[in-house]
Amino acid sequence: MLKLNRPEFLPLRLKFFAASTFLAAALLGACAATPLPPGTWDRRAAPVVEVTRDGDRWTADYVFNREAPVWAFMDSALMTDVRQPWRPTQWTVETPGVVMERHGHYDVIRTLDGGPVPRHVRFSLKPRAVYLEAEYGTLTFSDGAVALPTRQFDVFALPSVAAAEAMPADLNGVDLEGGASTVTWRDTAGPVLFNGERRANLTTTGERSYVLLGQARVTPGRGLTTVIDPNLPPWIGEEIRSFAPHVGDYYLRRLGAPGVGSETSTVMVSWNGPTERLSSMGGSVLPGLIVMKFEGVGVLNPSPEVLERSRWFIGHESAHFWLGQAVRYEFARDAWITEGGADLMAVRALKALDPAYDDRAELQTEVDDCIALSRNKPVAEAGDRGEHRAYYACGAVFAMTAEGAQKRRDGDWFDFLRPVLADNREDGVLSRAEWLEALTRVSGDPSLAQTIDRMLDQGVGDPAAEIASLFRKTGVPHRVENGNVVLI
Numbered sequence: 001m002l003k004l005n006r007p008e009f010l011p012l013r014l015k016f017f018a019a020s021t022f023l024a025a026a027l028l029g030a031c032a033a034t035p036l037p038p039g040t041w042d043r044r045a046a047p048v049v050e051v052t053r054d055g056d057r058w059t060a061d062y063v064f065n066r067e068a069p070v071w072a073f074m075d076s077a078l079m080t081d082v083r084q085p086w087r088p089t090q091w092t093v094e095t096p097g098v099v100m101e102r103h104g105h106y107d108v109i110r111t112l113d114g115g116p117v118p119r120h121v122r123f124s125l126k127p128r129a130v131y132l133e134a135e136y137g138t139l140t141f142s143d144g145a146v147a148l149p150t151r152q153f154d155v156f157a158l159p160s161v162a163a164a165e166a167m168p169a170d171l172n173g174v175d176l177e178g179g180a181s182t183v184t185w186r187d188t189a190g191p192v193l194f195n196g197e198r199r200a201n202l203t204t205t206g207e208r209s210y211v212l213l214g215q216a217r218v219t220p221g222r223g224l225t226t227v228i229d230p231n232l233p234p235w236i237g238e239e240i241r242s243f244a245p246h247v248g249d250y251y252l253r254r255l256g257a258p259g260v261g262s263e264t265s266t267v268m269v270s271w272n273g274p275t276e277r278l279s280s281m282g283g284s285v286l287p288g289l290i291v292m293k294f295e296g297v298g299v300l301n302p303s304p305e306v307l308e309r310s311r312w313f314i315g316h317e318s319a320h321f322w323l324g325q326a327v328r329y330e331f332a333r334d335a336w337i338t339e340g341g342a343d344l345m346a347v348r349a350l351k352a353l354d355p356a357y358d359d360r361a362e363l364q365t366e367v368d369d370c371i372a373l374s375r376n377k378p379v380a381e382a383g384d385r386g387e388h389r390a391y392y393a394c395g396a397v398f399a400m401t402a403e404g405a406q407k408r409r410d411g412d413w414f415d416f417l418r419p420v421l422a423d424n425r426e427d428g429v430l431s432r433a434e435w436l437e438a439l440t441r442v443s444g445d446p447s448l449a450q451t452i453d454r455m456l457d458q459g460v461g462d463p464a465a466e467i468a469s470l471f472r473k474t475g476v477p478h479r480v481e482n483g484n485v486v487l488i
Helices: 161-166 234-255 304-319 332-353 359-374 379-385 389-407 413-424 432-443 446-457 463-474
Strands: 002-007 013-016 022-024 027-029 048-054 057-063 070-073 091-093 098-103 106-111 120-125 146-149 155-158 175-179 182-187 192-194 197-199 202-205 210-213 218-221 224-228 265-271 278-286 289-295 478-481 484-487
Touching (some): 070 161, 091 098, 098 161, 106 161, 182 192, 182 210, 192 202, 234 265, 234 304, 234 332, 234 413, 278 304, 304 332, 332 359, 332 389, 332 413, 332 432, 359 379, 359 389, 359 463, 359 484, 379 446, 389 432, 389 446, 389 463, 413 432, 432 446, 446 463, 463 478
Parallel strands (some): 224 265, 265 289
Antiparallel strands (some): 002 013, 022 027, 048 057, 057 120, 070 106, 070 155, 091 120, 146 210, 155 175, 182 202, 192 197, 218 224, 278 289, 478 484
């Protein structure tokens, strides 16, 4: 997931939301760049949930098939700007004697008396669109429709509050009692929308997607269904339909077919209004579905700056069909592999499609941000600090290093990626070790991987010097000026 956001008249700021998109050939396609699931789920512990919209009243009814002192929500992300949990601002427990609290990295429910949580718990919901760290958020449309992430309702059982506080933020490889809830979706006003189709009766279990409740305008097309906010500035929809296919076609030519996809895809585009002094583009992608959010007076009209950022946004998101879906990272701390790699893919694609595009300025921002966000701080722990931008910036720096090494053997970033993707398609995971091994194989210089390891795990006192060393050894054009790395 990705958010481009800026107060008006200030430089664009990039914020991370782990995600992916593919926009190819004559249509848009999509799939997720989500981390691997937890090591083992005891799915017998997963509850049954009924989500109902009845006019302005929303409820979620949980039926648990076992007793547990604590149930924790897997999606317990923080809101980006304030770094506070989103669920307590939108969900209210209606069942007497049950409370929802934050413990460690998770929103949990427990009883006031310390006994088992009742088998039936009801929440009232007030869905709102907020930007989340590394998670899929709610979409709201100006005509009243709302799209909810299907996996927002997944929970796992724990023996105590203390156990919740001890759970790691990254559940990859952790055995859990619980997992994908079986969710029935109901809207008293009519059928819900899922996978581009209206359905009177819908039950989901384990799918990573969105369900739209409300009477939004749905436009079927050849291989593509669109759900576009009626108040969205018209140029945005035109740009999605016209420019995106060119980016997807370029990636197809350079990397080949990603090997996964959907014959019919859906794009949902919401408009959060012309907020003053703001230009915001947010996106996330799931199998067969692209969701985009736009907000701010700065995107009402297609200025050259906004047009360039929107195209870069599309380029980054589309790159994740390869780096994020065909192969994904192993642990959340490895997000630099997919996010930085997608950044460099987007830059190279836009330069190829528009020779006037200032690729050097974009990459200089990556270098500057990596230096600022890695000084005495391990890049691999950036997510814990709320500095997800480090995954993008330093990941792009590491990708530029790999590209430099590849160029010395006659090639570019895509030529480095293509065999790496091919070698890791079978298990679908591109681990940190595999990425660094590919770098050493192409460069013949193990010190490059050692430097990157050090930046990832320990942090360095002078990241500019480390980056200059990486670039010098791989021939990335640059100069060092007053302690700064300046691309040339």
